[in-house]
Amino acid sequence: xxxxxxxxxxxxxxxxxxxxxxxxxxxxxxxxxxxxxxxxxxxxxxxxxxxxxxxxxxxxxxxxxxxxxxxxxxxxxxxxxxxxxxxxxxxxxxxxxxxxxxxxxxxxxxxxxxxxxxxxxxxxxxxxxxxxxxxxxxxxxxxxxxxxxxxxxxxxxxxxxxxxxxxxxxxxxxxxxxxxxxxxxxxxxxxxxxxxxxxxxxxxxxxxxxxxxxxxxxxxxxxxxxxxxxxxxxxxxxxxxxxxxxxxxxxxxxxxxxxxxxxxxxxxxxxxxxxxxxxxxxxxxxxxxxxxxxxxxxxxxxxxxxxxxxxxxxxxxxxxxxxxxxxxxxxxxxxxxxxxxxxxxxxxxxxx
Numbered sequence: 001x002x003x004x005x006x007x008x009x010x011x012x013x014x015x016x017x018x019x020x021x022x023x024x025x026x027x028x029x030x031x032x033x034x035x036x037x038x039x040x041x042x043x044x045x046x047x048x049x050x051x052x053x054x055x056x057x058x059x060x061x062x063x064x065x066x067x068x069x070x071x072x073x074x075x076x077x078x079x080x081x082x083x084x085x086x087x088x089x090x091x092x093x094x095x096x097x098x099x100x101x102x103x104x105x106x107x108x109x110x111x112x113x114x115x116x117x118x119x120x121x122x123x124x125x126x127x128x129x130x131x132x133x134x135x136x137x138x139x140x141x142x143x144x145x146x147x148x149x150x151x152x153x154x155x156x157x158x159x160x161x162x163x164x165x166x167x168x169x170x171x172x173x174x175x176x177x178x179x180x181x182x183x184x185x186x187x188x189x190x191x192x193x194x195x196x197x198x199x200x201x202x203x204x205x206x207x208x209x210x211x212x213x214x215x216x217x218x219x220x221x222x223x224x225x226x227x228x229x230x231x232x233x234x235x236x237x238x239x240x241x242x243x244x245x246x247x248x249x250x251x252x253x254x255x256x257x258x259x260x261x262x263x264x265x266x267x268x269x270x271x272x273x274x275x276x277x278x279x280x281x282x283x284x285x286x287x288x289x290x291x292x293x294x295x296x297x298x299x300x301x302x303x304x305x306x307x308x309x310x311x312x313x314x315x316x317x318x319x320x321x322x323x324x325x326x327x328x329x330x331x332x333x334x335x336x337x338x339x340x341x342x343x344x345x346x347x348x349x350x351x352x
Contacts, residue, residue: 007041008040008102009099009101009351010040010104011028011045011101011105011127012028012031012032012035012043012045012104012105012106012107012116013045013047013101013105013113014044014046014108015047015105015108016049016108016113017048017111017112017113018109019051019110019114020110020196021049023109023323024113025066025329026063027323028326029064030328030341031059031107031324032044032060032185034342036342040188040268042069043055043101044056044105045077046216046262047113052076053076053077053078053088054076055075056331057073057076058109059283063120072100075092076090077090077099078091078120078125078349079121079124079125080098081124081125082126084126085098085125085126086100086125086126087099087127088173100137102128102140103128103130103349103351103352104129105123105349106118106119106129106130107321109169109323111192111218114141114319114320115138115141115191116134116137116138119132119133119134128352129266131235131298131300131321132297132298132299132301132321133295133298135294136297137144137320138296140318140320141320142191143222144222146315147315150294150295150315152317153290153291153294155291155313155315156312157314157315158227158314160223161181161222161223162220162222162223162224163221164221165242171208174207175204175207177223183201183203183204184202185200185201185225185226186201186223186224186226187207187213188214188219189220191217197218199265201337211223227308229306229307229318230251230306231305232247232250232307233247233302233329234287234288234332235322235330235334236288236292236300236301237299237334237344238307238350239299243305243334245330245339246272246333246339247274247276247281248271248329248332248333249275249276251318252272270332272329272332272333276307283320284307284313287305288305291305292322297320297323299348300330300348301308301319301322302319302322302330304316315336326341
């Protein structure tokens with residue numbers, strides 16, 4: 001019994017009220033099955049698409065297929081408002097029971113998971129958080145705010161215009177802004193991940209439909225110039241002292257790196273390391289570190305950028321909870337510099 005008491009209780013949160021619910025299940029399963037259970041006592045907390053929180057006590061193998069929900073394996077829970085508990089409340093049929101946690105690792109992607117909402121709940125409950133805090137999560141999720149802050153640090157960003165549904169009443173102005181940006185351009189929800197709701201617009205006739213599609217995912221939409229070049233990414237680990245992973249490169253044969261391509265790679269390839277010079281790779285890594293610090297990131301995040309044919313670096317976005325299967329981009333970039341998936345998780349959890 002004393003051995004179990006010495007273990008730190010770590011909650012892994014998965015699922016969530018997000019269009020990226022299914023992606024979270026895959027990432028969380030990889031994390032759960034690779035955590036060192038000799039050092040940590042695992043507490044699995046599943047969040048349904050409807051927003052119900054459960055302590056999941058079943059087989060982790062049921063998570064990827066979304067067959068984890070079931071009365072016999074799930075106990076309703078809520079984050080405790082009592083910071084003295086720094087944990088969750090188990091809402092059992094025979095009463096409420098408190099469960100203290102030493103830390104929580106949200107493996108939630110997109111809206112209501114990566115945007116500061118869950119991070120805020122955990123911080124209010126006094127549960128030590130692994131990952132970016134409430135403020136940096138919210139800032140990174142908001143494309144316009146993130147771009148403004150990064151631009152202040154001297155990093156190039158794509159030209160853009162932000163739209164609201166009220167602003168759509170003057171569609172002539174919207175068309176004029178699009179003309180200034182030039183075609184093709186991208187229309188994106190302001191706060192969404194995994195490229196949901198994004199359209200590459202080749203001509204003016206496609207603009208309105210693309211904007212309406214993006215509004216289905218958020219109340220703010222951004223029109224953004226297309227940067228000529230290709231996407232490079234950089235995994236960053238740490239808070240004060242940073243470990244920078246190898247730079248990766250996305251090679252596209254058609255279209256753009258949308259949701260389907262990210263998870264099937266039907267017409268694209270990811271190269272780790274990127275096929276660029278060591279000098280340019282170092283510049284990309286340095287830029288990633290600058291962006292990471294400018295946006296207040298902590299523990300881990302993936303910084304995505306564009307590299308133009310002229311060698312210029314443009315900021316794209318920061319994923320504060322990137323895909324986290326053992327073959328996802330973030331772990332692959334860390335593996336390239338000698339950090340295994342298991343060691344990566346140990347480094348993230350050792351701060352608790």
